[in-house]
Amino acid sequence: MLSELTVVEPPTRPAAEDQQHPPTPTRHRRRRALVVVPAGLTVAWLAPLAAHALHREWLLLPLVLLATASVLRGGRTLLDRLMLALALLLGAATAGGLLFAVWPWGMRPVPLTGLALTAVVLSAAALRRRPRLPRPGWSDLFPVVATAGMMIYLSGPWRRAPDLADQLSILGRGEDNWRHLALFDVVGRLGGYAFVDPAAAKDQILSQLLYYPQGWHLVAAMLDGFLVPVGVTPRGADAVAHYAGWTLAGFGLLVLAVNWAAQRISGPIHPLHRTALTVVVCALLLGTQLPRLLLSGYPTEVLGLTLTVLLAALVGRPVAGTREQFVLLVALLVGVGFTYYLFLPPAAVLVLCWLVGHWREALRRWTTVLVVGLAGTALALVAPLLGVLRAEQTEALDIGGGVGARTEAWRALIWLGGIVGVALLVQIRRADPAWRRWLLVCVVGVALPLGIARYNTISGVEPGYYFIKSTHLATALLVVGAAAVVRLLPAPRLGRSWRAVTASVTGVLGAVLVAALAVTLCGVTGWHHGLLVAHPQTWTQRWVHQDLSLPSRVAWICADAQQRYPDQPGVTTIVLDRGAYRAYGETLCLSALHGTTARTEPGVYNMVFDEPDRTHETARRVTGPIRFIAADHPAQRRVHWMLVNDPALRERVTWVPLSVPECDVLPSDAPPPPGTPQTTPAVPACPSTP
Numbered sequence: 001m002l003s004e005l006t007v008v009e010p011p012t013r014p015a016a017e018d019q020q021h022p023p024t025p026t027r028h029r030r031r032r033a034l035v036v037v038p039a040g041l042t043v044a045w046l047a048p049l050a051a052h053a054l055h056r057e058w059l060l061l062p063l064v065l066l067a068t069a070s071v072l073r074g075g076r077t078l079l080d081r082l083m084l085a086l087a088l089l090l091g092a093a094t095a096g097g098l099l100f101a102v103w104p105w106g107m108r109p110v111p112l113t114g115l116a117l118t119a120v121v122l123s124a125a126a127l128r129r130r131p132r133l134p135r136p137g138w139s140d141l142f143p144v145v146a147t148a149g150m151m152i153y154l155s156g157p158w159r160r161a162p163d164l165a166d167q168l169s170i171l172g173r174g175e176d177n178w179r180h181l182a183l184f185d186v187v188g189r190l191g192g193y194a195f196v197d198p199a200a201a202k203d204q205i206l207s208q209l210l211y212y213p214q215g216w217h218l219v220a221a222m223l224d225g226f227l228v229p230v231g232v233t234p235r236g237a238d239a240v241a242h243y244a245g246w247t248l249a250g251f252g253l254l255v256l257a258v259n260w261a262a263q264r265i266s267g268p269i270h271p272l273h274r275t276a277l278t279v280v281v282c283a284l285l286l287g288t289q290l291p292r293l294l295l296s297g298y299p300t301e302v303l304g305l306t307l308t309v310l311l312a313a314l315v316g317r318p319v320a321g322t323r324e325q326f327v328l329l330v331a332l333l334v335g336v337g338f339t340y341y342l343f344l345p346p347a348a349v350l351v352l353c354w355l356v357g358h359w360r361e362a363l364r365r366w367t368t369v370l371v372v373g374l375a376g377t378a379l380a381l382v383a384p385l386l387g388v389l390r391a392e393q394t395e396a397l398d399i400g401g402g403v404g405a406r407t408e409a410w411r412a413l414i415w416l417g418g419i420v421g422v423a424l425l426v427q428i429r430r431a432d433p434a435w436r437r438w439l440l441v442c443v444v445g446v447a448l449p450l451g452i453a454r455y456n457t458i459s460g461v462e463p464g465y466y467f468i469k470s471t472h473l474a475t476a477l478l479v480v481g482a483a484a485v486v487r488l489l490p491a492p493r494l495g496r497s498w499r500a501v502t503a504s505v506t507g508v509l510g511a512v513l514v515a516a517l518a519v520t521l522c523g524v525t526g527w528h529h530g531l532l533v534a535h536p537q538t539w540t541q542r543w544v545h546q547d548l549s550l551p552s553r554v555a556w557i558c559a560d561a562q563q564r565y566p567d568q569p570g571v572t573t574i575v576l577d578r579g580a581y582r583a584y585g586e587t588l589c590l591s592a593l594h595g596t597t598a599r600t601e602p603g604v605y606n607m608v609f610d611e612p613d614r615t616h617e618t619a620r621r622v623t624g625p626i627r628f629i630a631a632d633h634p635a636q637r638r639v640h641w642m643l644v645n646d647p648a649l650r651e652r653v654t655w656v657p658l659s660v661p662e663c664d665v666l667p668s669d670a671p672p673p674p675g676t677p678q679t680t681p682a683v684p685a686c687p688s689t690p
Contacts, residue, residue: 037125044117048110057109057226064113065089067120070131074319074328077137079144083260084319084328087310089116090303091331093222094215094338095379100222101192107222108191138271142278143259150282151252154294156544158244164237164562166548167244168555168589169666173546174297178588180217181243182597183209185235188221189595195386206601211391213383215339216303220246236562236593247299254306255285258479261313265438266483270491276511277486280518284416284479287522287530289408289472291539301469304340305476307332308347312445312477315350316438322361323368329354330376337380342466343473344384346444353440401464404534409449409463409471411532416478417446423484438481445477486514553665554582557631558589561658567594571625572603574618576635576655580609586631612638619649628655 051060069078069085105111124131161167171177186194186205194201195211202210224242228234234242262281263274285291293302311332318325329351336347355362355369362369424442427435449470453463489511492504523530523538530538537545551559557575565573573594575586584604591600603618603626615638619626630636639655 033125037121040121040124041118044121045114047117048113051113052110055229060109060113061223061226064116064120066133067117067131070133071120071124071127071129072324073129073321074324076134077140078134079136079140079260080264081134083257083310087307087314087328087335088331090219090307091333091335092116093219094335097193097214097218097338098196098379098382099192100218101190101196106191107188107218107225109226112222112225139263139274142274143256143263146259146278146282147252147256150255150285151248154251154291154540154544155248157546157548158248160548163559164240165551165555165559167240168558169548169552170546171240171244171297172552172554172558172585172589173295175585175588177243177297178585178592179206179209179597180297180299181239182206182592182595183212183214184217184220184243184246185239185592185595187214187217188224188234193218195383203598204595206597206605208391208605209597211383211386213300213304213339213341213387215335215383216250216300218338219303220250220299235595237559239593247294247297247302250299250302250306251294254290254302254309254476255282257306257309257313258285258476261309261316261480262483264313265316265434265480266487267317267432267434269487270507272492272508272511273486273489276489276515277483279515280482280486281479283515283518283522283524284482284532286524286540287538288412288416288475288479288532289405289468289539290475291543292405293472295539295543300340301342301472304336304343305473307335307339308343308473309476309480311336311347312350312438312441313480315354316441317434318354318358322358322365325354326362326365326369327372330372334376334379338383341384341387342469343448344380346448346473348380349444350441353444357437399465401462401468405468406463407534408532409468411534412471412475412478413446413449415531416475417442420478420481420484423488424481427484427487435484438484442474442477442481445474449474482518486511489514547666550664550666553577553660554585554589556665557586557629557658557660558593561586561590561629562593564658565627565629565656567596568625568627571627572596572599572622573627573629574600574603574622575629575631576615576638577631578634580607580611580614583614583631583635584609590629611635612642615639615642619646619653625652626654628653629658630655631658631660 047063048057048060051057065082065085068089069081072081072084072088074084075081100107100112103111123129157170158167161170171181183194183205186201189204190197190201193214194205194209195214198210220243224234224246228242259278259281262277266274266277269277290305293299293305311329314325314328314332319328333344333347333351337344420442421439424435424439428439449463449467452467452470456463456467490503490507492507493500495501519525520527521531523533524540526537526541529536533539535542557577561573561575567573573587573590573596575583575590577583577586584607587600587604588597591597591604602621602623607614607617607621611634615628615635619642628635628639630639636655636657639653643650643653
């Protein structure tokens, strides 16, 4: 049977790319290089110029991906090569954000593509590699089809959200979406990282986001620039659709990375077992906490998880060629540092483990390892050092978390970790060293949440927010490790002998049983409670089946205020509504659409959530002109009496009304208990929807 390994194990002798080349090329090679390299550099710039002239800049994205993949040599199938190229490009893009913010072209498609293709041509010339791509393998279908099916299913809410209010209802389920939307907008307008030029960014983004990891926002804004006309930055309602598209695309990339990594680690297995493995991985992805990242609005964590899973897959089963392997690992490490540096310590430990385990190969390429390692380390530490030294983000480790989320985190570590851990312990007796490496990967991944939990316990608090976040990484790595469970199944055999028939029947029944158990225990069908969640519904079901029959009150007010009351330069717009916390969310949403989060920061954050204290505190803390949007009658009365009692505020405080049709939004207040006296006029009952 032909090997189905996506890559071969590192050879005992140096690979072709590791062998020493002759010190001087032949005359024929010199002559060919003098022709090919200038021609390649010319094409590298003519292609983006032609695409720009035809208004088809989006074609440059697959061109750069294929060109990069053609120069790499790792991976046996086309999907392998494309995943490796994507990993390299993501790492390079996050590091390139430091350059994009200072050079005059920002993130325009033509110079970006020209620079990328120039690097590809020069790398191919230096490494003496001709462009070459492997053929697609039938095993490539499993991750691709699984990802496509899952994303069609998970995109259901967005396909049911035709207008802005419905889209904002989806985003409003995760408060962090408003801040990520604002940062996505600012990074796109600045053309690079906001922290590179704090003086220019401080008036456009709230201070707590200035040194926040911005790798995802940069990549999303950069790719978005290939889809919109040059010089046009989507804002307001247009920015919402673009932001939503990139959040879905990011989660789809995570699904693809986990499926690909599981298939890669599994090695040569029967197609039936590949099918079972795909079902198991998808069931675990749907039945764990990971879909919560979509619901709660954590796109940066999604990309950080993706990069770390790709890095772990390369540690578990490296590519042949020390130089290429190490460059890929460092590129992914840099990407993790700029995107979500909570995962940087385990990622760095995995890279060090690879170096220790392959020290002989590393010594043969000590120059590459030293130069790339030092440069990559410096780049990977930029965002963490800024966050720790300038924003004091280490204090966030003590932030609490919900009881339900903490319960789910422990369930993932105990149940999933126990099952996968036992399977890996059985697998390490095999000759394939990938299983021993993946056991190490899982140990490192689980050590992160356990270490944070220990730190929280010593600090006198319950394991909280970042403990839960760190378990997401452990969960993703354990999901990939589920390949060890499927690998234990007997493989069907060809033939009519009793032994072959028995093996085939046992293999088929085992694969069906494992897949059915995964689907059932993860609660994918919805017939019963999932084993890995604390809620009767899984996070996937809560995401897909969310009620979009009417927009939420917060979303309706935000969408209507965006249309009726555009931003006024120099004026701080604050929304007032029933309940201070609801008004807080409405102001966050509107300021993200207006691009005024820096201006509204004094009147939004670190405030009391009691009225009328919040309204008075806002008027006191905001020094410039203020425009209150009063979304209910008590809010209008609060502003009126505040101006009556303090006439000096009339010079800079104005207010405008905004009426909310109660029948056009989802009920936002719980009904009062029976027998409660009516203190406000009853709202007429809404007609039932047929």
